[in-house]
Amino acid sequence: MQHVPLSVHVSEKICFEYNISTGFIAEANLDYMLPFFEHCLSTTVRPLNLQKVCDQIADFVFLKLNFFVSVRELKHELSLKICHIVQAAKKKATGKSAIRVLSETNSFKFFLKSVHWLTERERLNDFQAFDSTNKLLLIRDFEDLDQTPDVICFEASTNSVRLTYSYSFVQKALEVYEMIGTVCTDEMTSIIEQYFSSSKLSFETVSVVQSLKADFLQYRKSLDCVKYLMIQIPSRNNAAMASSIDAHDIMVSPIRSLSDTELDAIIGRSYPTRGTKRPYDEDVIEEPCRKNEKWHSYIAEAKREFLHLKDSHHITDAGLKAMFKFYKTHKKLYPLKDTNKLRNKTNAKFPVIFTKSSAYVKLEYAVRTAIFVAQKHAADFEKQDVLTFRFNMDGTLIGNKHIVAISINCVEGGRECQRAKNLIPVGLFEVQKENTELLRKTLPQEFIGDIRSVKQIHYKHKDFDVKLKLGGDLMNAVYVFGLAGFTSNYPCVFCTPHKDDLHITEETAYDKVVTEGKGKNKVTKTIRISGTSYYDVTKLARSLEEQKHCLHNGKVNDLGYKCEPLFGDLFDFKDYVLDTLHMKLRISDVLLKDILAHASRTEQYGAEHTKIIEEKVAILNRHAEKTVGKRFFFQIDPENQNKTITSRGKLSGHLQDLFFIDQFPFAQVLGNGAINKSAKRVVGKFKELLAEVKKDKPRCKNTLKRLSQEFIREFRQSGLRTTVTPYAHIVGNHLFQFDELEDLRAFNMQGVEKGNDVLSRLYFSSTNPAKNPLLTMMQKLFRMLEMNFQNESERIAMATFAQTGVYDFDDIDDENATLLHSESESSGVSSRRKSFDEMDSEEESETALQEDDEELGGFLSSFTPTIVRSENRFKSFKTCNK
Secondary structure (H helix, E strand, O other), X not given: OOOOOOEEEOOOOEEEEXXXXXXXXXXXXXXXXXXXXXXXHOOOOOOOOOHHHHHHHHHHHHHHHOOEXXXXXXXXXXXXXXXXXXXXXXXXXXXXXXXXXXXXXXXXXXXXXXXXXXXXXXXXXXXXXXXXOOEXXXXXXXXXXXXXXXXXXXXXXXXXXXXXXEHHHHHHHHHHHHHHOOOOOHHHHHHHHHHHHHOOOOOOHHHHHHHHHHHHHHOOOOOOOOOEEEEEEEOXXXXXXXXXXXXXXXXXXXXXXXXXXXXXXXXXXXXXXXXXXXXXXXXXXXXXXXXXXXXXHHHHHHHHHHHHHHHHOOOOHHHHHHHHHHHHHHOOOOOHHHHHHHHHHHHOOOOOEEOOOEEEOOHHHHHHHHHHHHHHHOOOHHHOOEEEEEEEEEEEEEOOEEEEEEEEEEHHHOHHHHOHHHOEEEEEEEEOOOOHHHHHHHXXXXXXXXXXXXXXXXXXXXXXXXXXXXEOOHHHHHHHHOEOOOOOOOOOOOEOOOHHHOOOOHHHOEEEEEEEOOHHHOEEEEEEEOXXXXXXHHHOEOOHHHHHHHHHOOOOOXXXXXXXXXXXXXXXXXXXXXOHHHHHHHHHHHHHHHHHHHHOOOOOOHHHHHHHHHHHHHHHHHHHHHHOOOOOEEEEOOOOOOOOEEEEOOOOHHHHHHHOOOOOOHHXXXXXXXXXXXXXXXXXXXXXXXXXXXXXXXXXXXXXXXXXXXXXXXXXXXXXXXXXXXXHHHHHHOHHHHHHHOOHHHHOOHHHHHHHHHHHXXXXXXXXXXXXXXXXXXXXXXXXXXXXXXXXXXXXXXXXXXXXXXXXXHHOOHHHHHHHHHHHHHOOOHHHOOHHHHOOOOOOOHHHHHHHHHHOHHHHOOOXXXXXXXXXXXXXXXXXXX
């Protein structure tokens, strides 16, 4: 049953009231009714002017109650009641002043029977629809609250259909008429045709169109303000109706042919009569045709306005094409109010906890969602005993905000789960700067504690152990593990060799004489410098115990340990898996930087040196434009007085593959010396190494190890630089070790980097003015993730499993399953109640927000459903015993 307002005060003089027992009541005071009483007591023969009060009642009935009222019957009923009141006053006055008798009553109530109850039905195009046996009410609201809603009413009788429509249709038609000189009734005619078609009736289209045009033009210069107009449409199927129309109906707006005189009187100067015909020889044939000039001008202006809207609101071509495609498929666009309601309803599924500088979900919720996504893409998913989840943590700069984005995905779900659209957002955190201490202050302790609690999950009658692996670039590992960084004497995040020994591998091991102590305590000994391991502590692998020992003894920065790890003992050093994407990017950057450094060295000075450098820059730019386009280019560094070559722009992974092709101009840039051949060999070895990493397992054993050691040897002997970078050290010592124990391709961060790009677009396109942009972005990420499941039942099942851990529905009795299905969309946590008042403030006005809050008030009042589990029900998550 639709909501019915009990009482509305239109003004201080009149109010309307409705309830089921008494029906519709209009109550007016004496000041409001006095002009009507005086008119009835006067000797004039003119009828009562009830247009204003009828319009007020019709507005209330149509727009507030969504009921039906016939304006003509309403006028007749009000006239009778007012006349009865005046007659009763005359009788009581007994020859004296009837006005004095009427003045004794302060208010007058009118019980009106012309208001009829309607029930809501499905929408008709973009109109709300309410109907009964022979009545239909259509209402179209607009986002602009100042714009009058469109109202159309149909009342069917035996011989005809009475149509009542609001003046807003006339106003729109006249606006078009003023521009192009034609009365357009297409919209009204289309609605009438749909009604008659659904009622299995027919009507004479030409007569109705002519009558509508005549009525529209009649009110063009009318001074009377009429809100609702009526027209009687006879049914062509009824022969009796075609010949006789009720005389009472003809008074309103009959369908009849107007004479030429009547049409001229209505239209006036808009259709001037033809003047005296000119002789044929006076016609100017050379004059250009100016037909439809106003129409073409109107179309051109509309196109310019459309382009302005597109540019002003930053609507992309892809977005516009998608909207046109949607409209072409569904034949309609839904109003923003409906979209906002659906968005708020969808956001209620996601238990996002937010503060001023963070927005996150509990890890157990994210893990369940990741499992649901993974089982869609992995056929043998349930055969595993341990489920590994990649814990992605990466920082990105969005505008003036430094954001740390955390997401997870199930490794057993395969490559599809690594894509940006399938990553499960865990949290977004705003930090001033990315370092361990600031991250420690920013990440809520509840969030860290929740991560530590997840140890096991029950899914489809089976318990799975949960294993978290850390993903990200080396700088992220430095922050997470509390290390000193790459500028320390021990820059590797996996092992503890000195920076002078980073180039050493198993095949280049040697004995080194070192001296320890001072004075009498000075001791000289020989140690073996060999290859290191990322997991074997006997081969200098880092460990939490070693870090704790160094920090406990006050040896800060000893072996590269700076402070305690961000997550405590949650992640061991061997839980961090190398990201081959950042390895490729950083090493390629180093190789290009070294090549440019050597290319900038010439044996000339002054103008000769500058000329040679300019020629090399031109060669490099031609190569860059040919391979990767103009997004990446070279120039002479303006900040360096030595006139060196520098690059501008960034090369992503696939662009670096295109840039370092076999046709790279090594000889033209580096000359024909030894450095040219060395650089070519190093780049070739690195490309060969990357090709081997991309191969699916199983691959030839020890091939990657051999290529890694050959690369580090060539890199060391090339002469490009005298030192070895941390990433180059990792390639020579740890890359093949990771390949033996882990699936390197499962920890590639390509999807995470694309996810950061998505975050930037979300921030600048829709969430910048929001009160809580992090919350808004988190909710939109989850909505995008949910839309990967086209089936509504899958979306409901995912939300249910993520929030409650219930997936084995066979284990639940029918009653509980029904309860779970009906309340799954309203579950959440009390800490995010505030989010529905503050989310997406840039996309909706304050009025729309208030309307949504009122309509969703009952929905938001109960967040957490009560789910009764059976006795044999397993808990989804289990925590370790403390």
